[in-house]
Amino acid sequence: MIFDPTTDKVEIIGKSAPYYTAEISPDGEYILIARLVEPWSHEVAWWRFAKEIEVWDAQGELVANIASLPLANEVPIHGVPMGPRSVSWRSTAPHTLFWVEALDGGNPVAEVPHRDRLMRLDAPFTAEPQEVFLAEHRIQPWRTAWGAEGGTLMLAQRERIKRWRYVWLLDVDEGTSRLWFDLDEADRYGDPGNPVFRTLPNGHLVLHQKVDAVYFRGSGATEQGDRPFLDLRHMDTGETERLFRCDPDRYEYFTAFAGDEDRFVFRSESAVDVPNYYMATIGKKIEAAEGEATRVLTHRPITLFEDPTPQLRKIKKRLIRYHREDGVPLSFQLHLPPGYEEGTALPTVLYAYPLEYSSAATAGQVRGSTQRFMRIYGASHLYFLLQGYAVLDRTAMPMLGDPETTYDTFVSQLVADAEAAVAKAVEMGVADPKRIGIIGHSHGGLMVANLLAHSDLFRAGIARSGSYNKTTQPFGFQSERRSLFEARDVYIQVSPTFFADQVDEPVLVIHGNDDSNPGTLTFQSEVFFEAVRGSGGTARMVLLPFEDHGYRARESVEHVLWEQLRWFDKYVKNAGTATP
Template structure:
């Protein structure tokens, strides 16, 4: 389906927000149709937050010699979002350049050499360049990246060691429909690419007349599926999908020589570590109108990329049919082999997982491997009790296999010995996925000489390093541990300390073999504090000495002087709760109570202990964010960010007590800020995005706690998501009462508190289609409630256009000022 607003539309129409008003009698205004107005601008401090410079993204080279910095773009104009867009099989595509639309781009590339801080800037980029994926070559000397043009995707390469001059290495335009369209071969002298076929021709034209109806039919089979957006809807959509998915996979050298490997609707391609084979996955017909691309028929094969057999199919690994039937089990997976990947520490060994069909009434996996030349039977390398998540490869004696169960909220990590599978696996970790305090961290990896990630071992090979988020009762304090692989004992080498928030990025260990101390160990880390924006440093762990790598200036920040505190309090049932309290820079202890905005998002838990764990850090930089609640600090509001709203219950029935727990959590948060003298009980608003918006609507429907609400991109009628939502895995027909009680649409007659509804016109998130807000608004309006409904043209689930973001802030601060700061809410 092509979304293409005509350029003939007046400029005032293009840059307008569609605002539908439905105001209660107290405001003496009721609008019966949408009112088009120009985009509006909030107070200047909010504009400054939106326009604040972005901190660059950093990527370390495989050789650990250079740090690449990608300058990040500011918010695009709405005109950028309004460009033609195809919505096909769950994808959104720019038909002009065959790239995924709404992608984020960098604007420049710079390099810093860690040894002496020498800086280089990439030369000869066009003005206002849009840079897509940027990837180091395995030897760490070059970077390949996509230069995004209006009508093409150009593959560029630069040599960091030779002037950092960017040049295009092939005149073929790449096909970005399925993601990054290139990967390096291990020789660092060639790349595998997805290119648009030169003979593709013009796209299929839509029929000017119809020859009959569109029909779907089901003959007694269960084909349940969640509520997906942007699906194929017609034969013309099918033709468009096939046209834009058409790809030639080729090998291209740095001097531009190109050799074709495969053609078709190729969704995935990845060269083997030794550069002799390529994994190729091809989408096949028939297509579907009920599920997205991820469920389409898919053939997976290994092809030879050596002369003279270039492109020859070595082995077909699987040929999966269309999968329109989805099980409702939270651990359900697609039938057949999945998650193909190369073993990163071997020449050419392909690894995959598939469900253990012999284990009835349980969700578990088997993991297999096949070694080149792939003519022997696959070898089972792991038999899991849960679902396969990942493998971190080290060497023939060490690989870490992680399994997980969403249903059981459980995860385990095992050590296997790939060269001696007769040895039983060794369990390294097991915990509840809800237990953040007990998270041991994930293993640090480093790039090997072929560009693949492998475990980062200590010099003697006996230990690895773990990178943990460090959740604790004091907040998040990231850490680095050394794990002895034989004894399974850990030694803490580093932990972030107040008043900073330090995030380890890489470990460099040059200590002598057998050393168990921190001598000789350095960390590349990112440091920030409440007032200092993130920068990258190298830290000597033995001495604590810090060497500066980057010097990003702290952006102009209207939030300077804001106070931040992680607070703790309890719900009536004794569950521990927490939130981050922000106070405006002008506020002083002892001042009169402030109007307050509470911004939250409910989450489900199995235990009260897990629900009560603290998240976040009091020492993170208070960023000039343009989303969420922090901008309202500049207008005199206190902000209670992320007050925990835990919904606790047994597996499969968490939502049976959704409303009483939600209300109790909200009451506890209000009681705490009132007890502290921060807020006036009658001048508190509640806001949220997505599932948080759903929470807002329910709180307004079932309580009189708040003076106003702001609900962004939410879903309000759960019968429109009948096969499950969020953590609710039961269907509507198995839990009718729960779906009904949790749907604020059903209680629209009880919503007397003013509510501002905001929604992106092009919301692609499953279940939160704009119709949800439209029908909810109509219900409130028809029942005489006070509501305002704002539709942001071209915007997705999250809002990106600068005009849209500014208008969202303008709408929200006006709503809060009218109904909270200057409102007349009486005590409940």
């Protein structure tokens, strides 16, 4: 369907089909079409289905077939399908296509001089595609962007083993390329952020530039929490100029430029101030400490929203830092309920999600900010605060090690992470060691089940939409690259279903009945539940009708909240008074 906003005219072109891309060329002469075709597979997600990629004219007639891609059901672990991928128009040319192709068979462990190549095809799309650039590492198309003028293309590559990103600048017209900057993907403190975009009159996006410099915005992670920023990064020298940085006692971030580059809109909030928008004007240069803004900013309010839930402002938040037994720095955000009296040990809920890291330095970096204005929505664990619980949020659960073997020590590191968090909360006097519950979703659900099976730190647990038997994913999971047949013991050790007889604390298992995530299909919860119950453990399973990996319906969300509060009230807050 083509809609003309100037005339309100609607034109239907093409036949009915499962299309997933329909992108008009910058000059409006052609349409890039991608549609799914049979066979319909139950083994892979839809984006791995067979597909036809075509170019049509503006009337919907076929001009050229760019690629006919088969069902991608034999892609190597953490690999990519063969053939063109991420086909798109060049934003700064009338009708030129670019795409990426694998040169390693799509296999990330294949030893080859180049993993990917960048291809180009001009209208009328009948010639052979031209090779534009050879990439040593895997190209990340979602991090690729066109410059505002000329043939400039920002292109990102990812080195799998090091988890390292390289950002290149190409001139596809001149055939030149050079490395712009590189970074450790896990290093939040050194993250340069993401480029700001602007829309051309043709409707396509390009980098927002000021002469030869590109605007970047980022979260600005620090040891005290996130402090978002706006930078100007020069293409020639790589030098950056910091135009804006959030105040330490607030959470503020760039939203969009307002007419020109001297004015922009930003959002500002704090733990007690409702978010509002402001118009900022960039002024003269000033001397500033490293990392701080080097320009004077003046601003005026645009909105004056009021706090819809003032009761939540009585909740207190603190950033707590501590160390694991082996010295790895960790942190959590401590939330205390309204009316909390210092020195009172409370029933406590720990919420976390395990993440993999290559070094202790990045694993211990602080995530998030205690200056965010709290809103509680969905089936959030933060609702426990309104029932008198303390909550340890964003609890660090790092998995350190070589990316090839991280999961060899997954369980032992989980236990060490949890022991450190619990010990810190108890030492502070906020958590009653006999009344601590743990909750997690997806990979966090796996975490909950493993900690209940391999430790006695928690009184009860809630595992949501998790995966509890990794042998059902025999060709890799999360960052695990080895197959079941290469690391059989590891697959079993991280799978709590095999240790269900050791789960001697009550566990509530919740799952969407139509979970489409290949790694967390609903039957995983059903089998784990039966294994715990059949071994004499205390378990309850809740299957939510029509729900996917996350829960959307109001009825589902309210039901989950009721189940969670009821479970922990019974087995955590009132521990010792309940019976199975």
